[in-house]
Amino acid sequence: MRLILLGPPGSGKGTLAVDLARLYHIRHISTGDIFRQMIREKTELGQKASVYIDAGQLVPDDLTIAMVQERLASEDCRDGFMLDGFPRTLPQAEALDRLTSEMNCRIDAVLNVQVPDDLILRRLSGRRMCRGCGRGYNIYSMPPKQENICDVCGDQLIQRSDDQPETIRQRLNAYREQTEPLIDYYAQRDLLLDVDNSGKIGENLPDVDRALKSKLGDESLNG
Structure with missing residues (x-):
């Protein structure tokens, strides 16, 4: 099973990728x-990227x-993989097609995670982080016991500039473009499968x- 996951920031894409x-x-x-x-390993590609x-x-x-080609060639990807964050551009998608062809495999499905913008705004703008210990909160879904105060260390909670x-809105526009x-x-x-992730993440x-079993059949997912 070889899958790609697309989705805007705040869509819960990362959690879904891990679960799948x-x-x-x-x-x-x-x-x-x-x-x-x-x-971290100071590979040649890593040093260039840094x-x-x-x-x-x-x-x-x-x-x-x-870098993706090198990773997909690893032994632990032989039985399948879930790509999260790649491809991001059309040239990357075309390159991935060439890579999978060379590897004698193919992408089985592309999950397009969809969440309304107003819910994404609520999810992301509600995030807070303790400036002391770094613990994360959300004032809507996972608030601290005391407003703007960390439950663990008692330091102040802050909002990151990109939240x-x-x-x-700028990040969402850039993602869509x-x-x-x-x-x-x-x-x-015929690889795209729209996924509604507007409920509780996870x-x-x-x-x-x-939905995947309906599109691909049980044998594809179990094999």
Whole structure:
């Protein structure tokens, strides 16, 4: 089973990716994790990527593709994988098609996680972080016992700058501009499966499992 997960920030995509990977016994692959691991291990690709990351720039497509290719060639990806954060662009999607063809495999489905903008704004703008111990909260879904005070260390809770409503809207617009061509690309190949994740994060796994089984058949998921 080889899956791709698309979804805007605040959609619960990361949680769903972990849950699906565990359910289907496949490897969850996040490009962010790949970057961090290769930089930590000081691989040649990792050192090249760190130059861009340290400068606050996007890692170029060719370098990102090379890092993903190296990761997918690992033994633990042989029985399947869940790609989270890749591809982000049409050239990356086309490169992934070439990679999977060379590996004599194919992408089985692309999950497009959908959540209304107003709910994403609520989820992200409600996030708070303790400036002392770093523990995370959400004033709507997981509030502290005392307003703006950490339950653990008693320090003040702060809101990150990228969780401000206007910044969130900018991130959502940027995501849609970047991802729209990908959605069309995979829809034309009959790989796209829309997933409603507007409920409580982590609770829609059975629905997604049923939708995938309906699209692909039980044998594909169990094999």
